[in-house]
Amino acid sequence: MRLKHIVATIAAAGAIATSAHAEETLSVAATPVPHAEILEFIAPRLAEQGVELDVKVFTDYVQPNLQVDQERLDANFFQHKPYLEEFNDGRGTELVPVVGVHIEPFGAYSESVDSLDALPEGGSVAIPNDPTNGGRALLLLHEAGVITLKDADNILATPDDIADNPKGLEFRALEAAMLPRVLGQVDLALINTNYALEASLNPQEDALAIEGSESPYVNYLVARPDNRDSEAMQKLADALTSEAVREFIDEEYEGAVVPAF
Template identity: 80%
Template sequence: MNFKKTLVGLTAFAVFSGAQAEETLSVAATAVPHAEILEFIQPALKENGVDLQVKVFTDYVQPNIQVDQKRMDANFFQHQPYLDEFNDGKGTNLVTVTGVHIEPFGAYSQKVDSLDALEEGATVAIPNDPTNGGRALLLLQDAGLIKLKDESKITATPRDIAENPKNLDFKELEAATLPRILNQVDLALINTNYALEAGLNPAEDALVIEGANSPYVNILVARPDNKDSEAMQKLAEALTSEDVRAFIEEKYEGAVVPAF
């Protein structure tokens, strides 16, 4: 793909903003699409006085720990419900800097080609963290497979299922492992970043997927002591530029949706 026009636009943003003494900003991210988006804006931020250093993580815990312990300046991998749950559970005080994009959550299978084809007692794998597990169950509820006791509970677990007509057997597993065990279960609910890393195309491969109005916007996260720093605000501005919008729309073709 040719991103010449968007790169020119980001360079113009950098020149307009004016070159300043370089400041290093370290950001923890999952590989796809977060690190890819960050790497796209690195050249423009460099011209604008920010040396953006991206470190890729494969889990959803360490990026927050690293920022809280001041080993990294920020992270870019999660949505607000996950951050709220993490702060409550770990006693941290990480904060949102800006929202960037939505990754519509989907259900995938290598054994059936529709949800209707799921048999009695089919095995369904969902993420084992509270917010993504609840998100998976809400999606299955919207698809008519189950009904929850509280139909809007975003941290629901299989214990909160009130109706399960097909007696689906739920397995709660680490989110990053779900693409790897897809051939071992009948259905897996997979975060889009991990689906993309595994070569899945959410727009084509998902049997059911969230709409673009999903409330799970992926956010840039920092600490209260650095969220308003000049370098952080430059990063936030770059992440929500029209050039990044064009990059997301062209590269991910609907699997990732700008939220600004």
């Protein structure tokens, strides 16, 4: 089940909702994989409870937050708490986490080498250009022994915070969604799992280094203070943390996405 099925399935879910006399519609922004797919999976169940999901698929990390803040959408599902906190601080928004759903272990990928030890002197490394995911990428390389950071607890680390870079690697910060597309142009790319999955990369098989299941970067359903506790939002939160969703994540993503509840 992938993005090409999302529109048709959500439309079908809408038909189910109509037949079930849905009392309320929730518009939710989501990145395609796995977030929109998980929402697609629970849409029929929510329709039976009187809530119709209107899923809006985005491929960036900015508009989903802005549109929820501006009350164009009710909620979003794509981000971890460090990113949300950094976004709120930088944009003056007050978005709030509703419930944690899953972890997407962050990975390092390459088309030119088969191990981190094989990275060439002066090799090029692409990382996300947003502060939290850029720092997350550097922390993974620190844990893997590729570089040494001045502060291993700094989730907002930048290349300027590298204390030791034995191979003289050169870092390029790019928009997260672009990273799979430049994989053939760099020696290593640190890619968020949702974008890796969209690019048909298997994190468990293709990543040269990957976060463990203890990663603190849980992906949350996010809303505004005024609608966080609404009955419809709580039904959505309950559905996202149901045993059925746990089984769906385990079966569909085979370790590339890990339930966090």
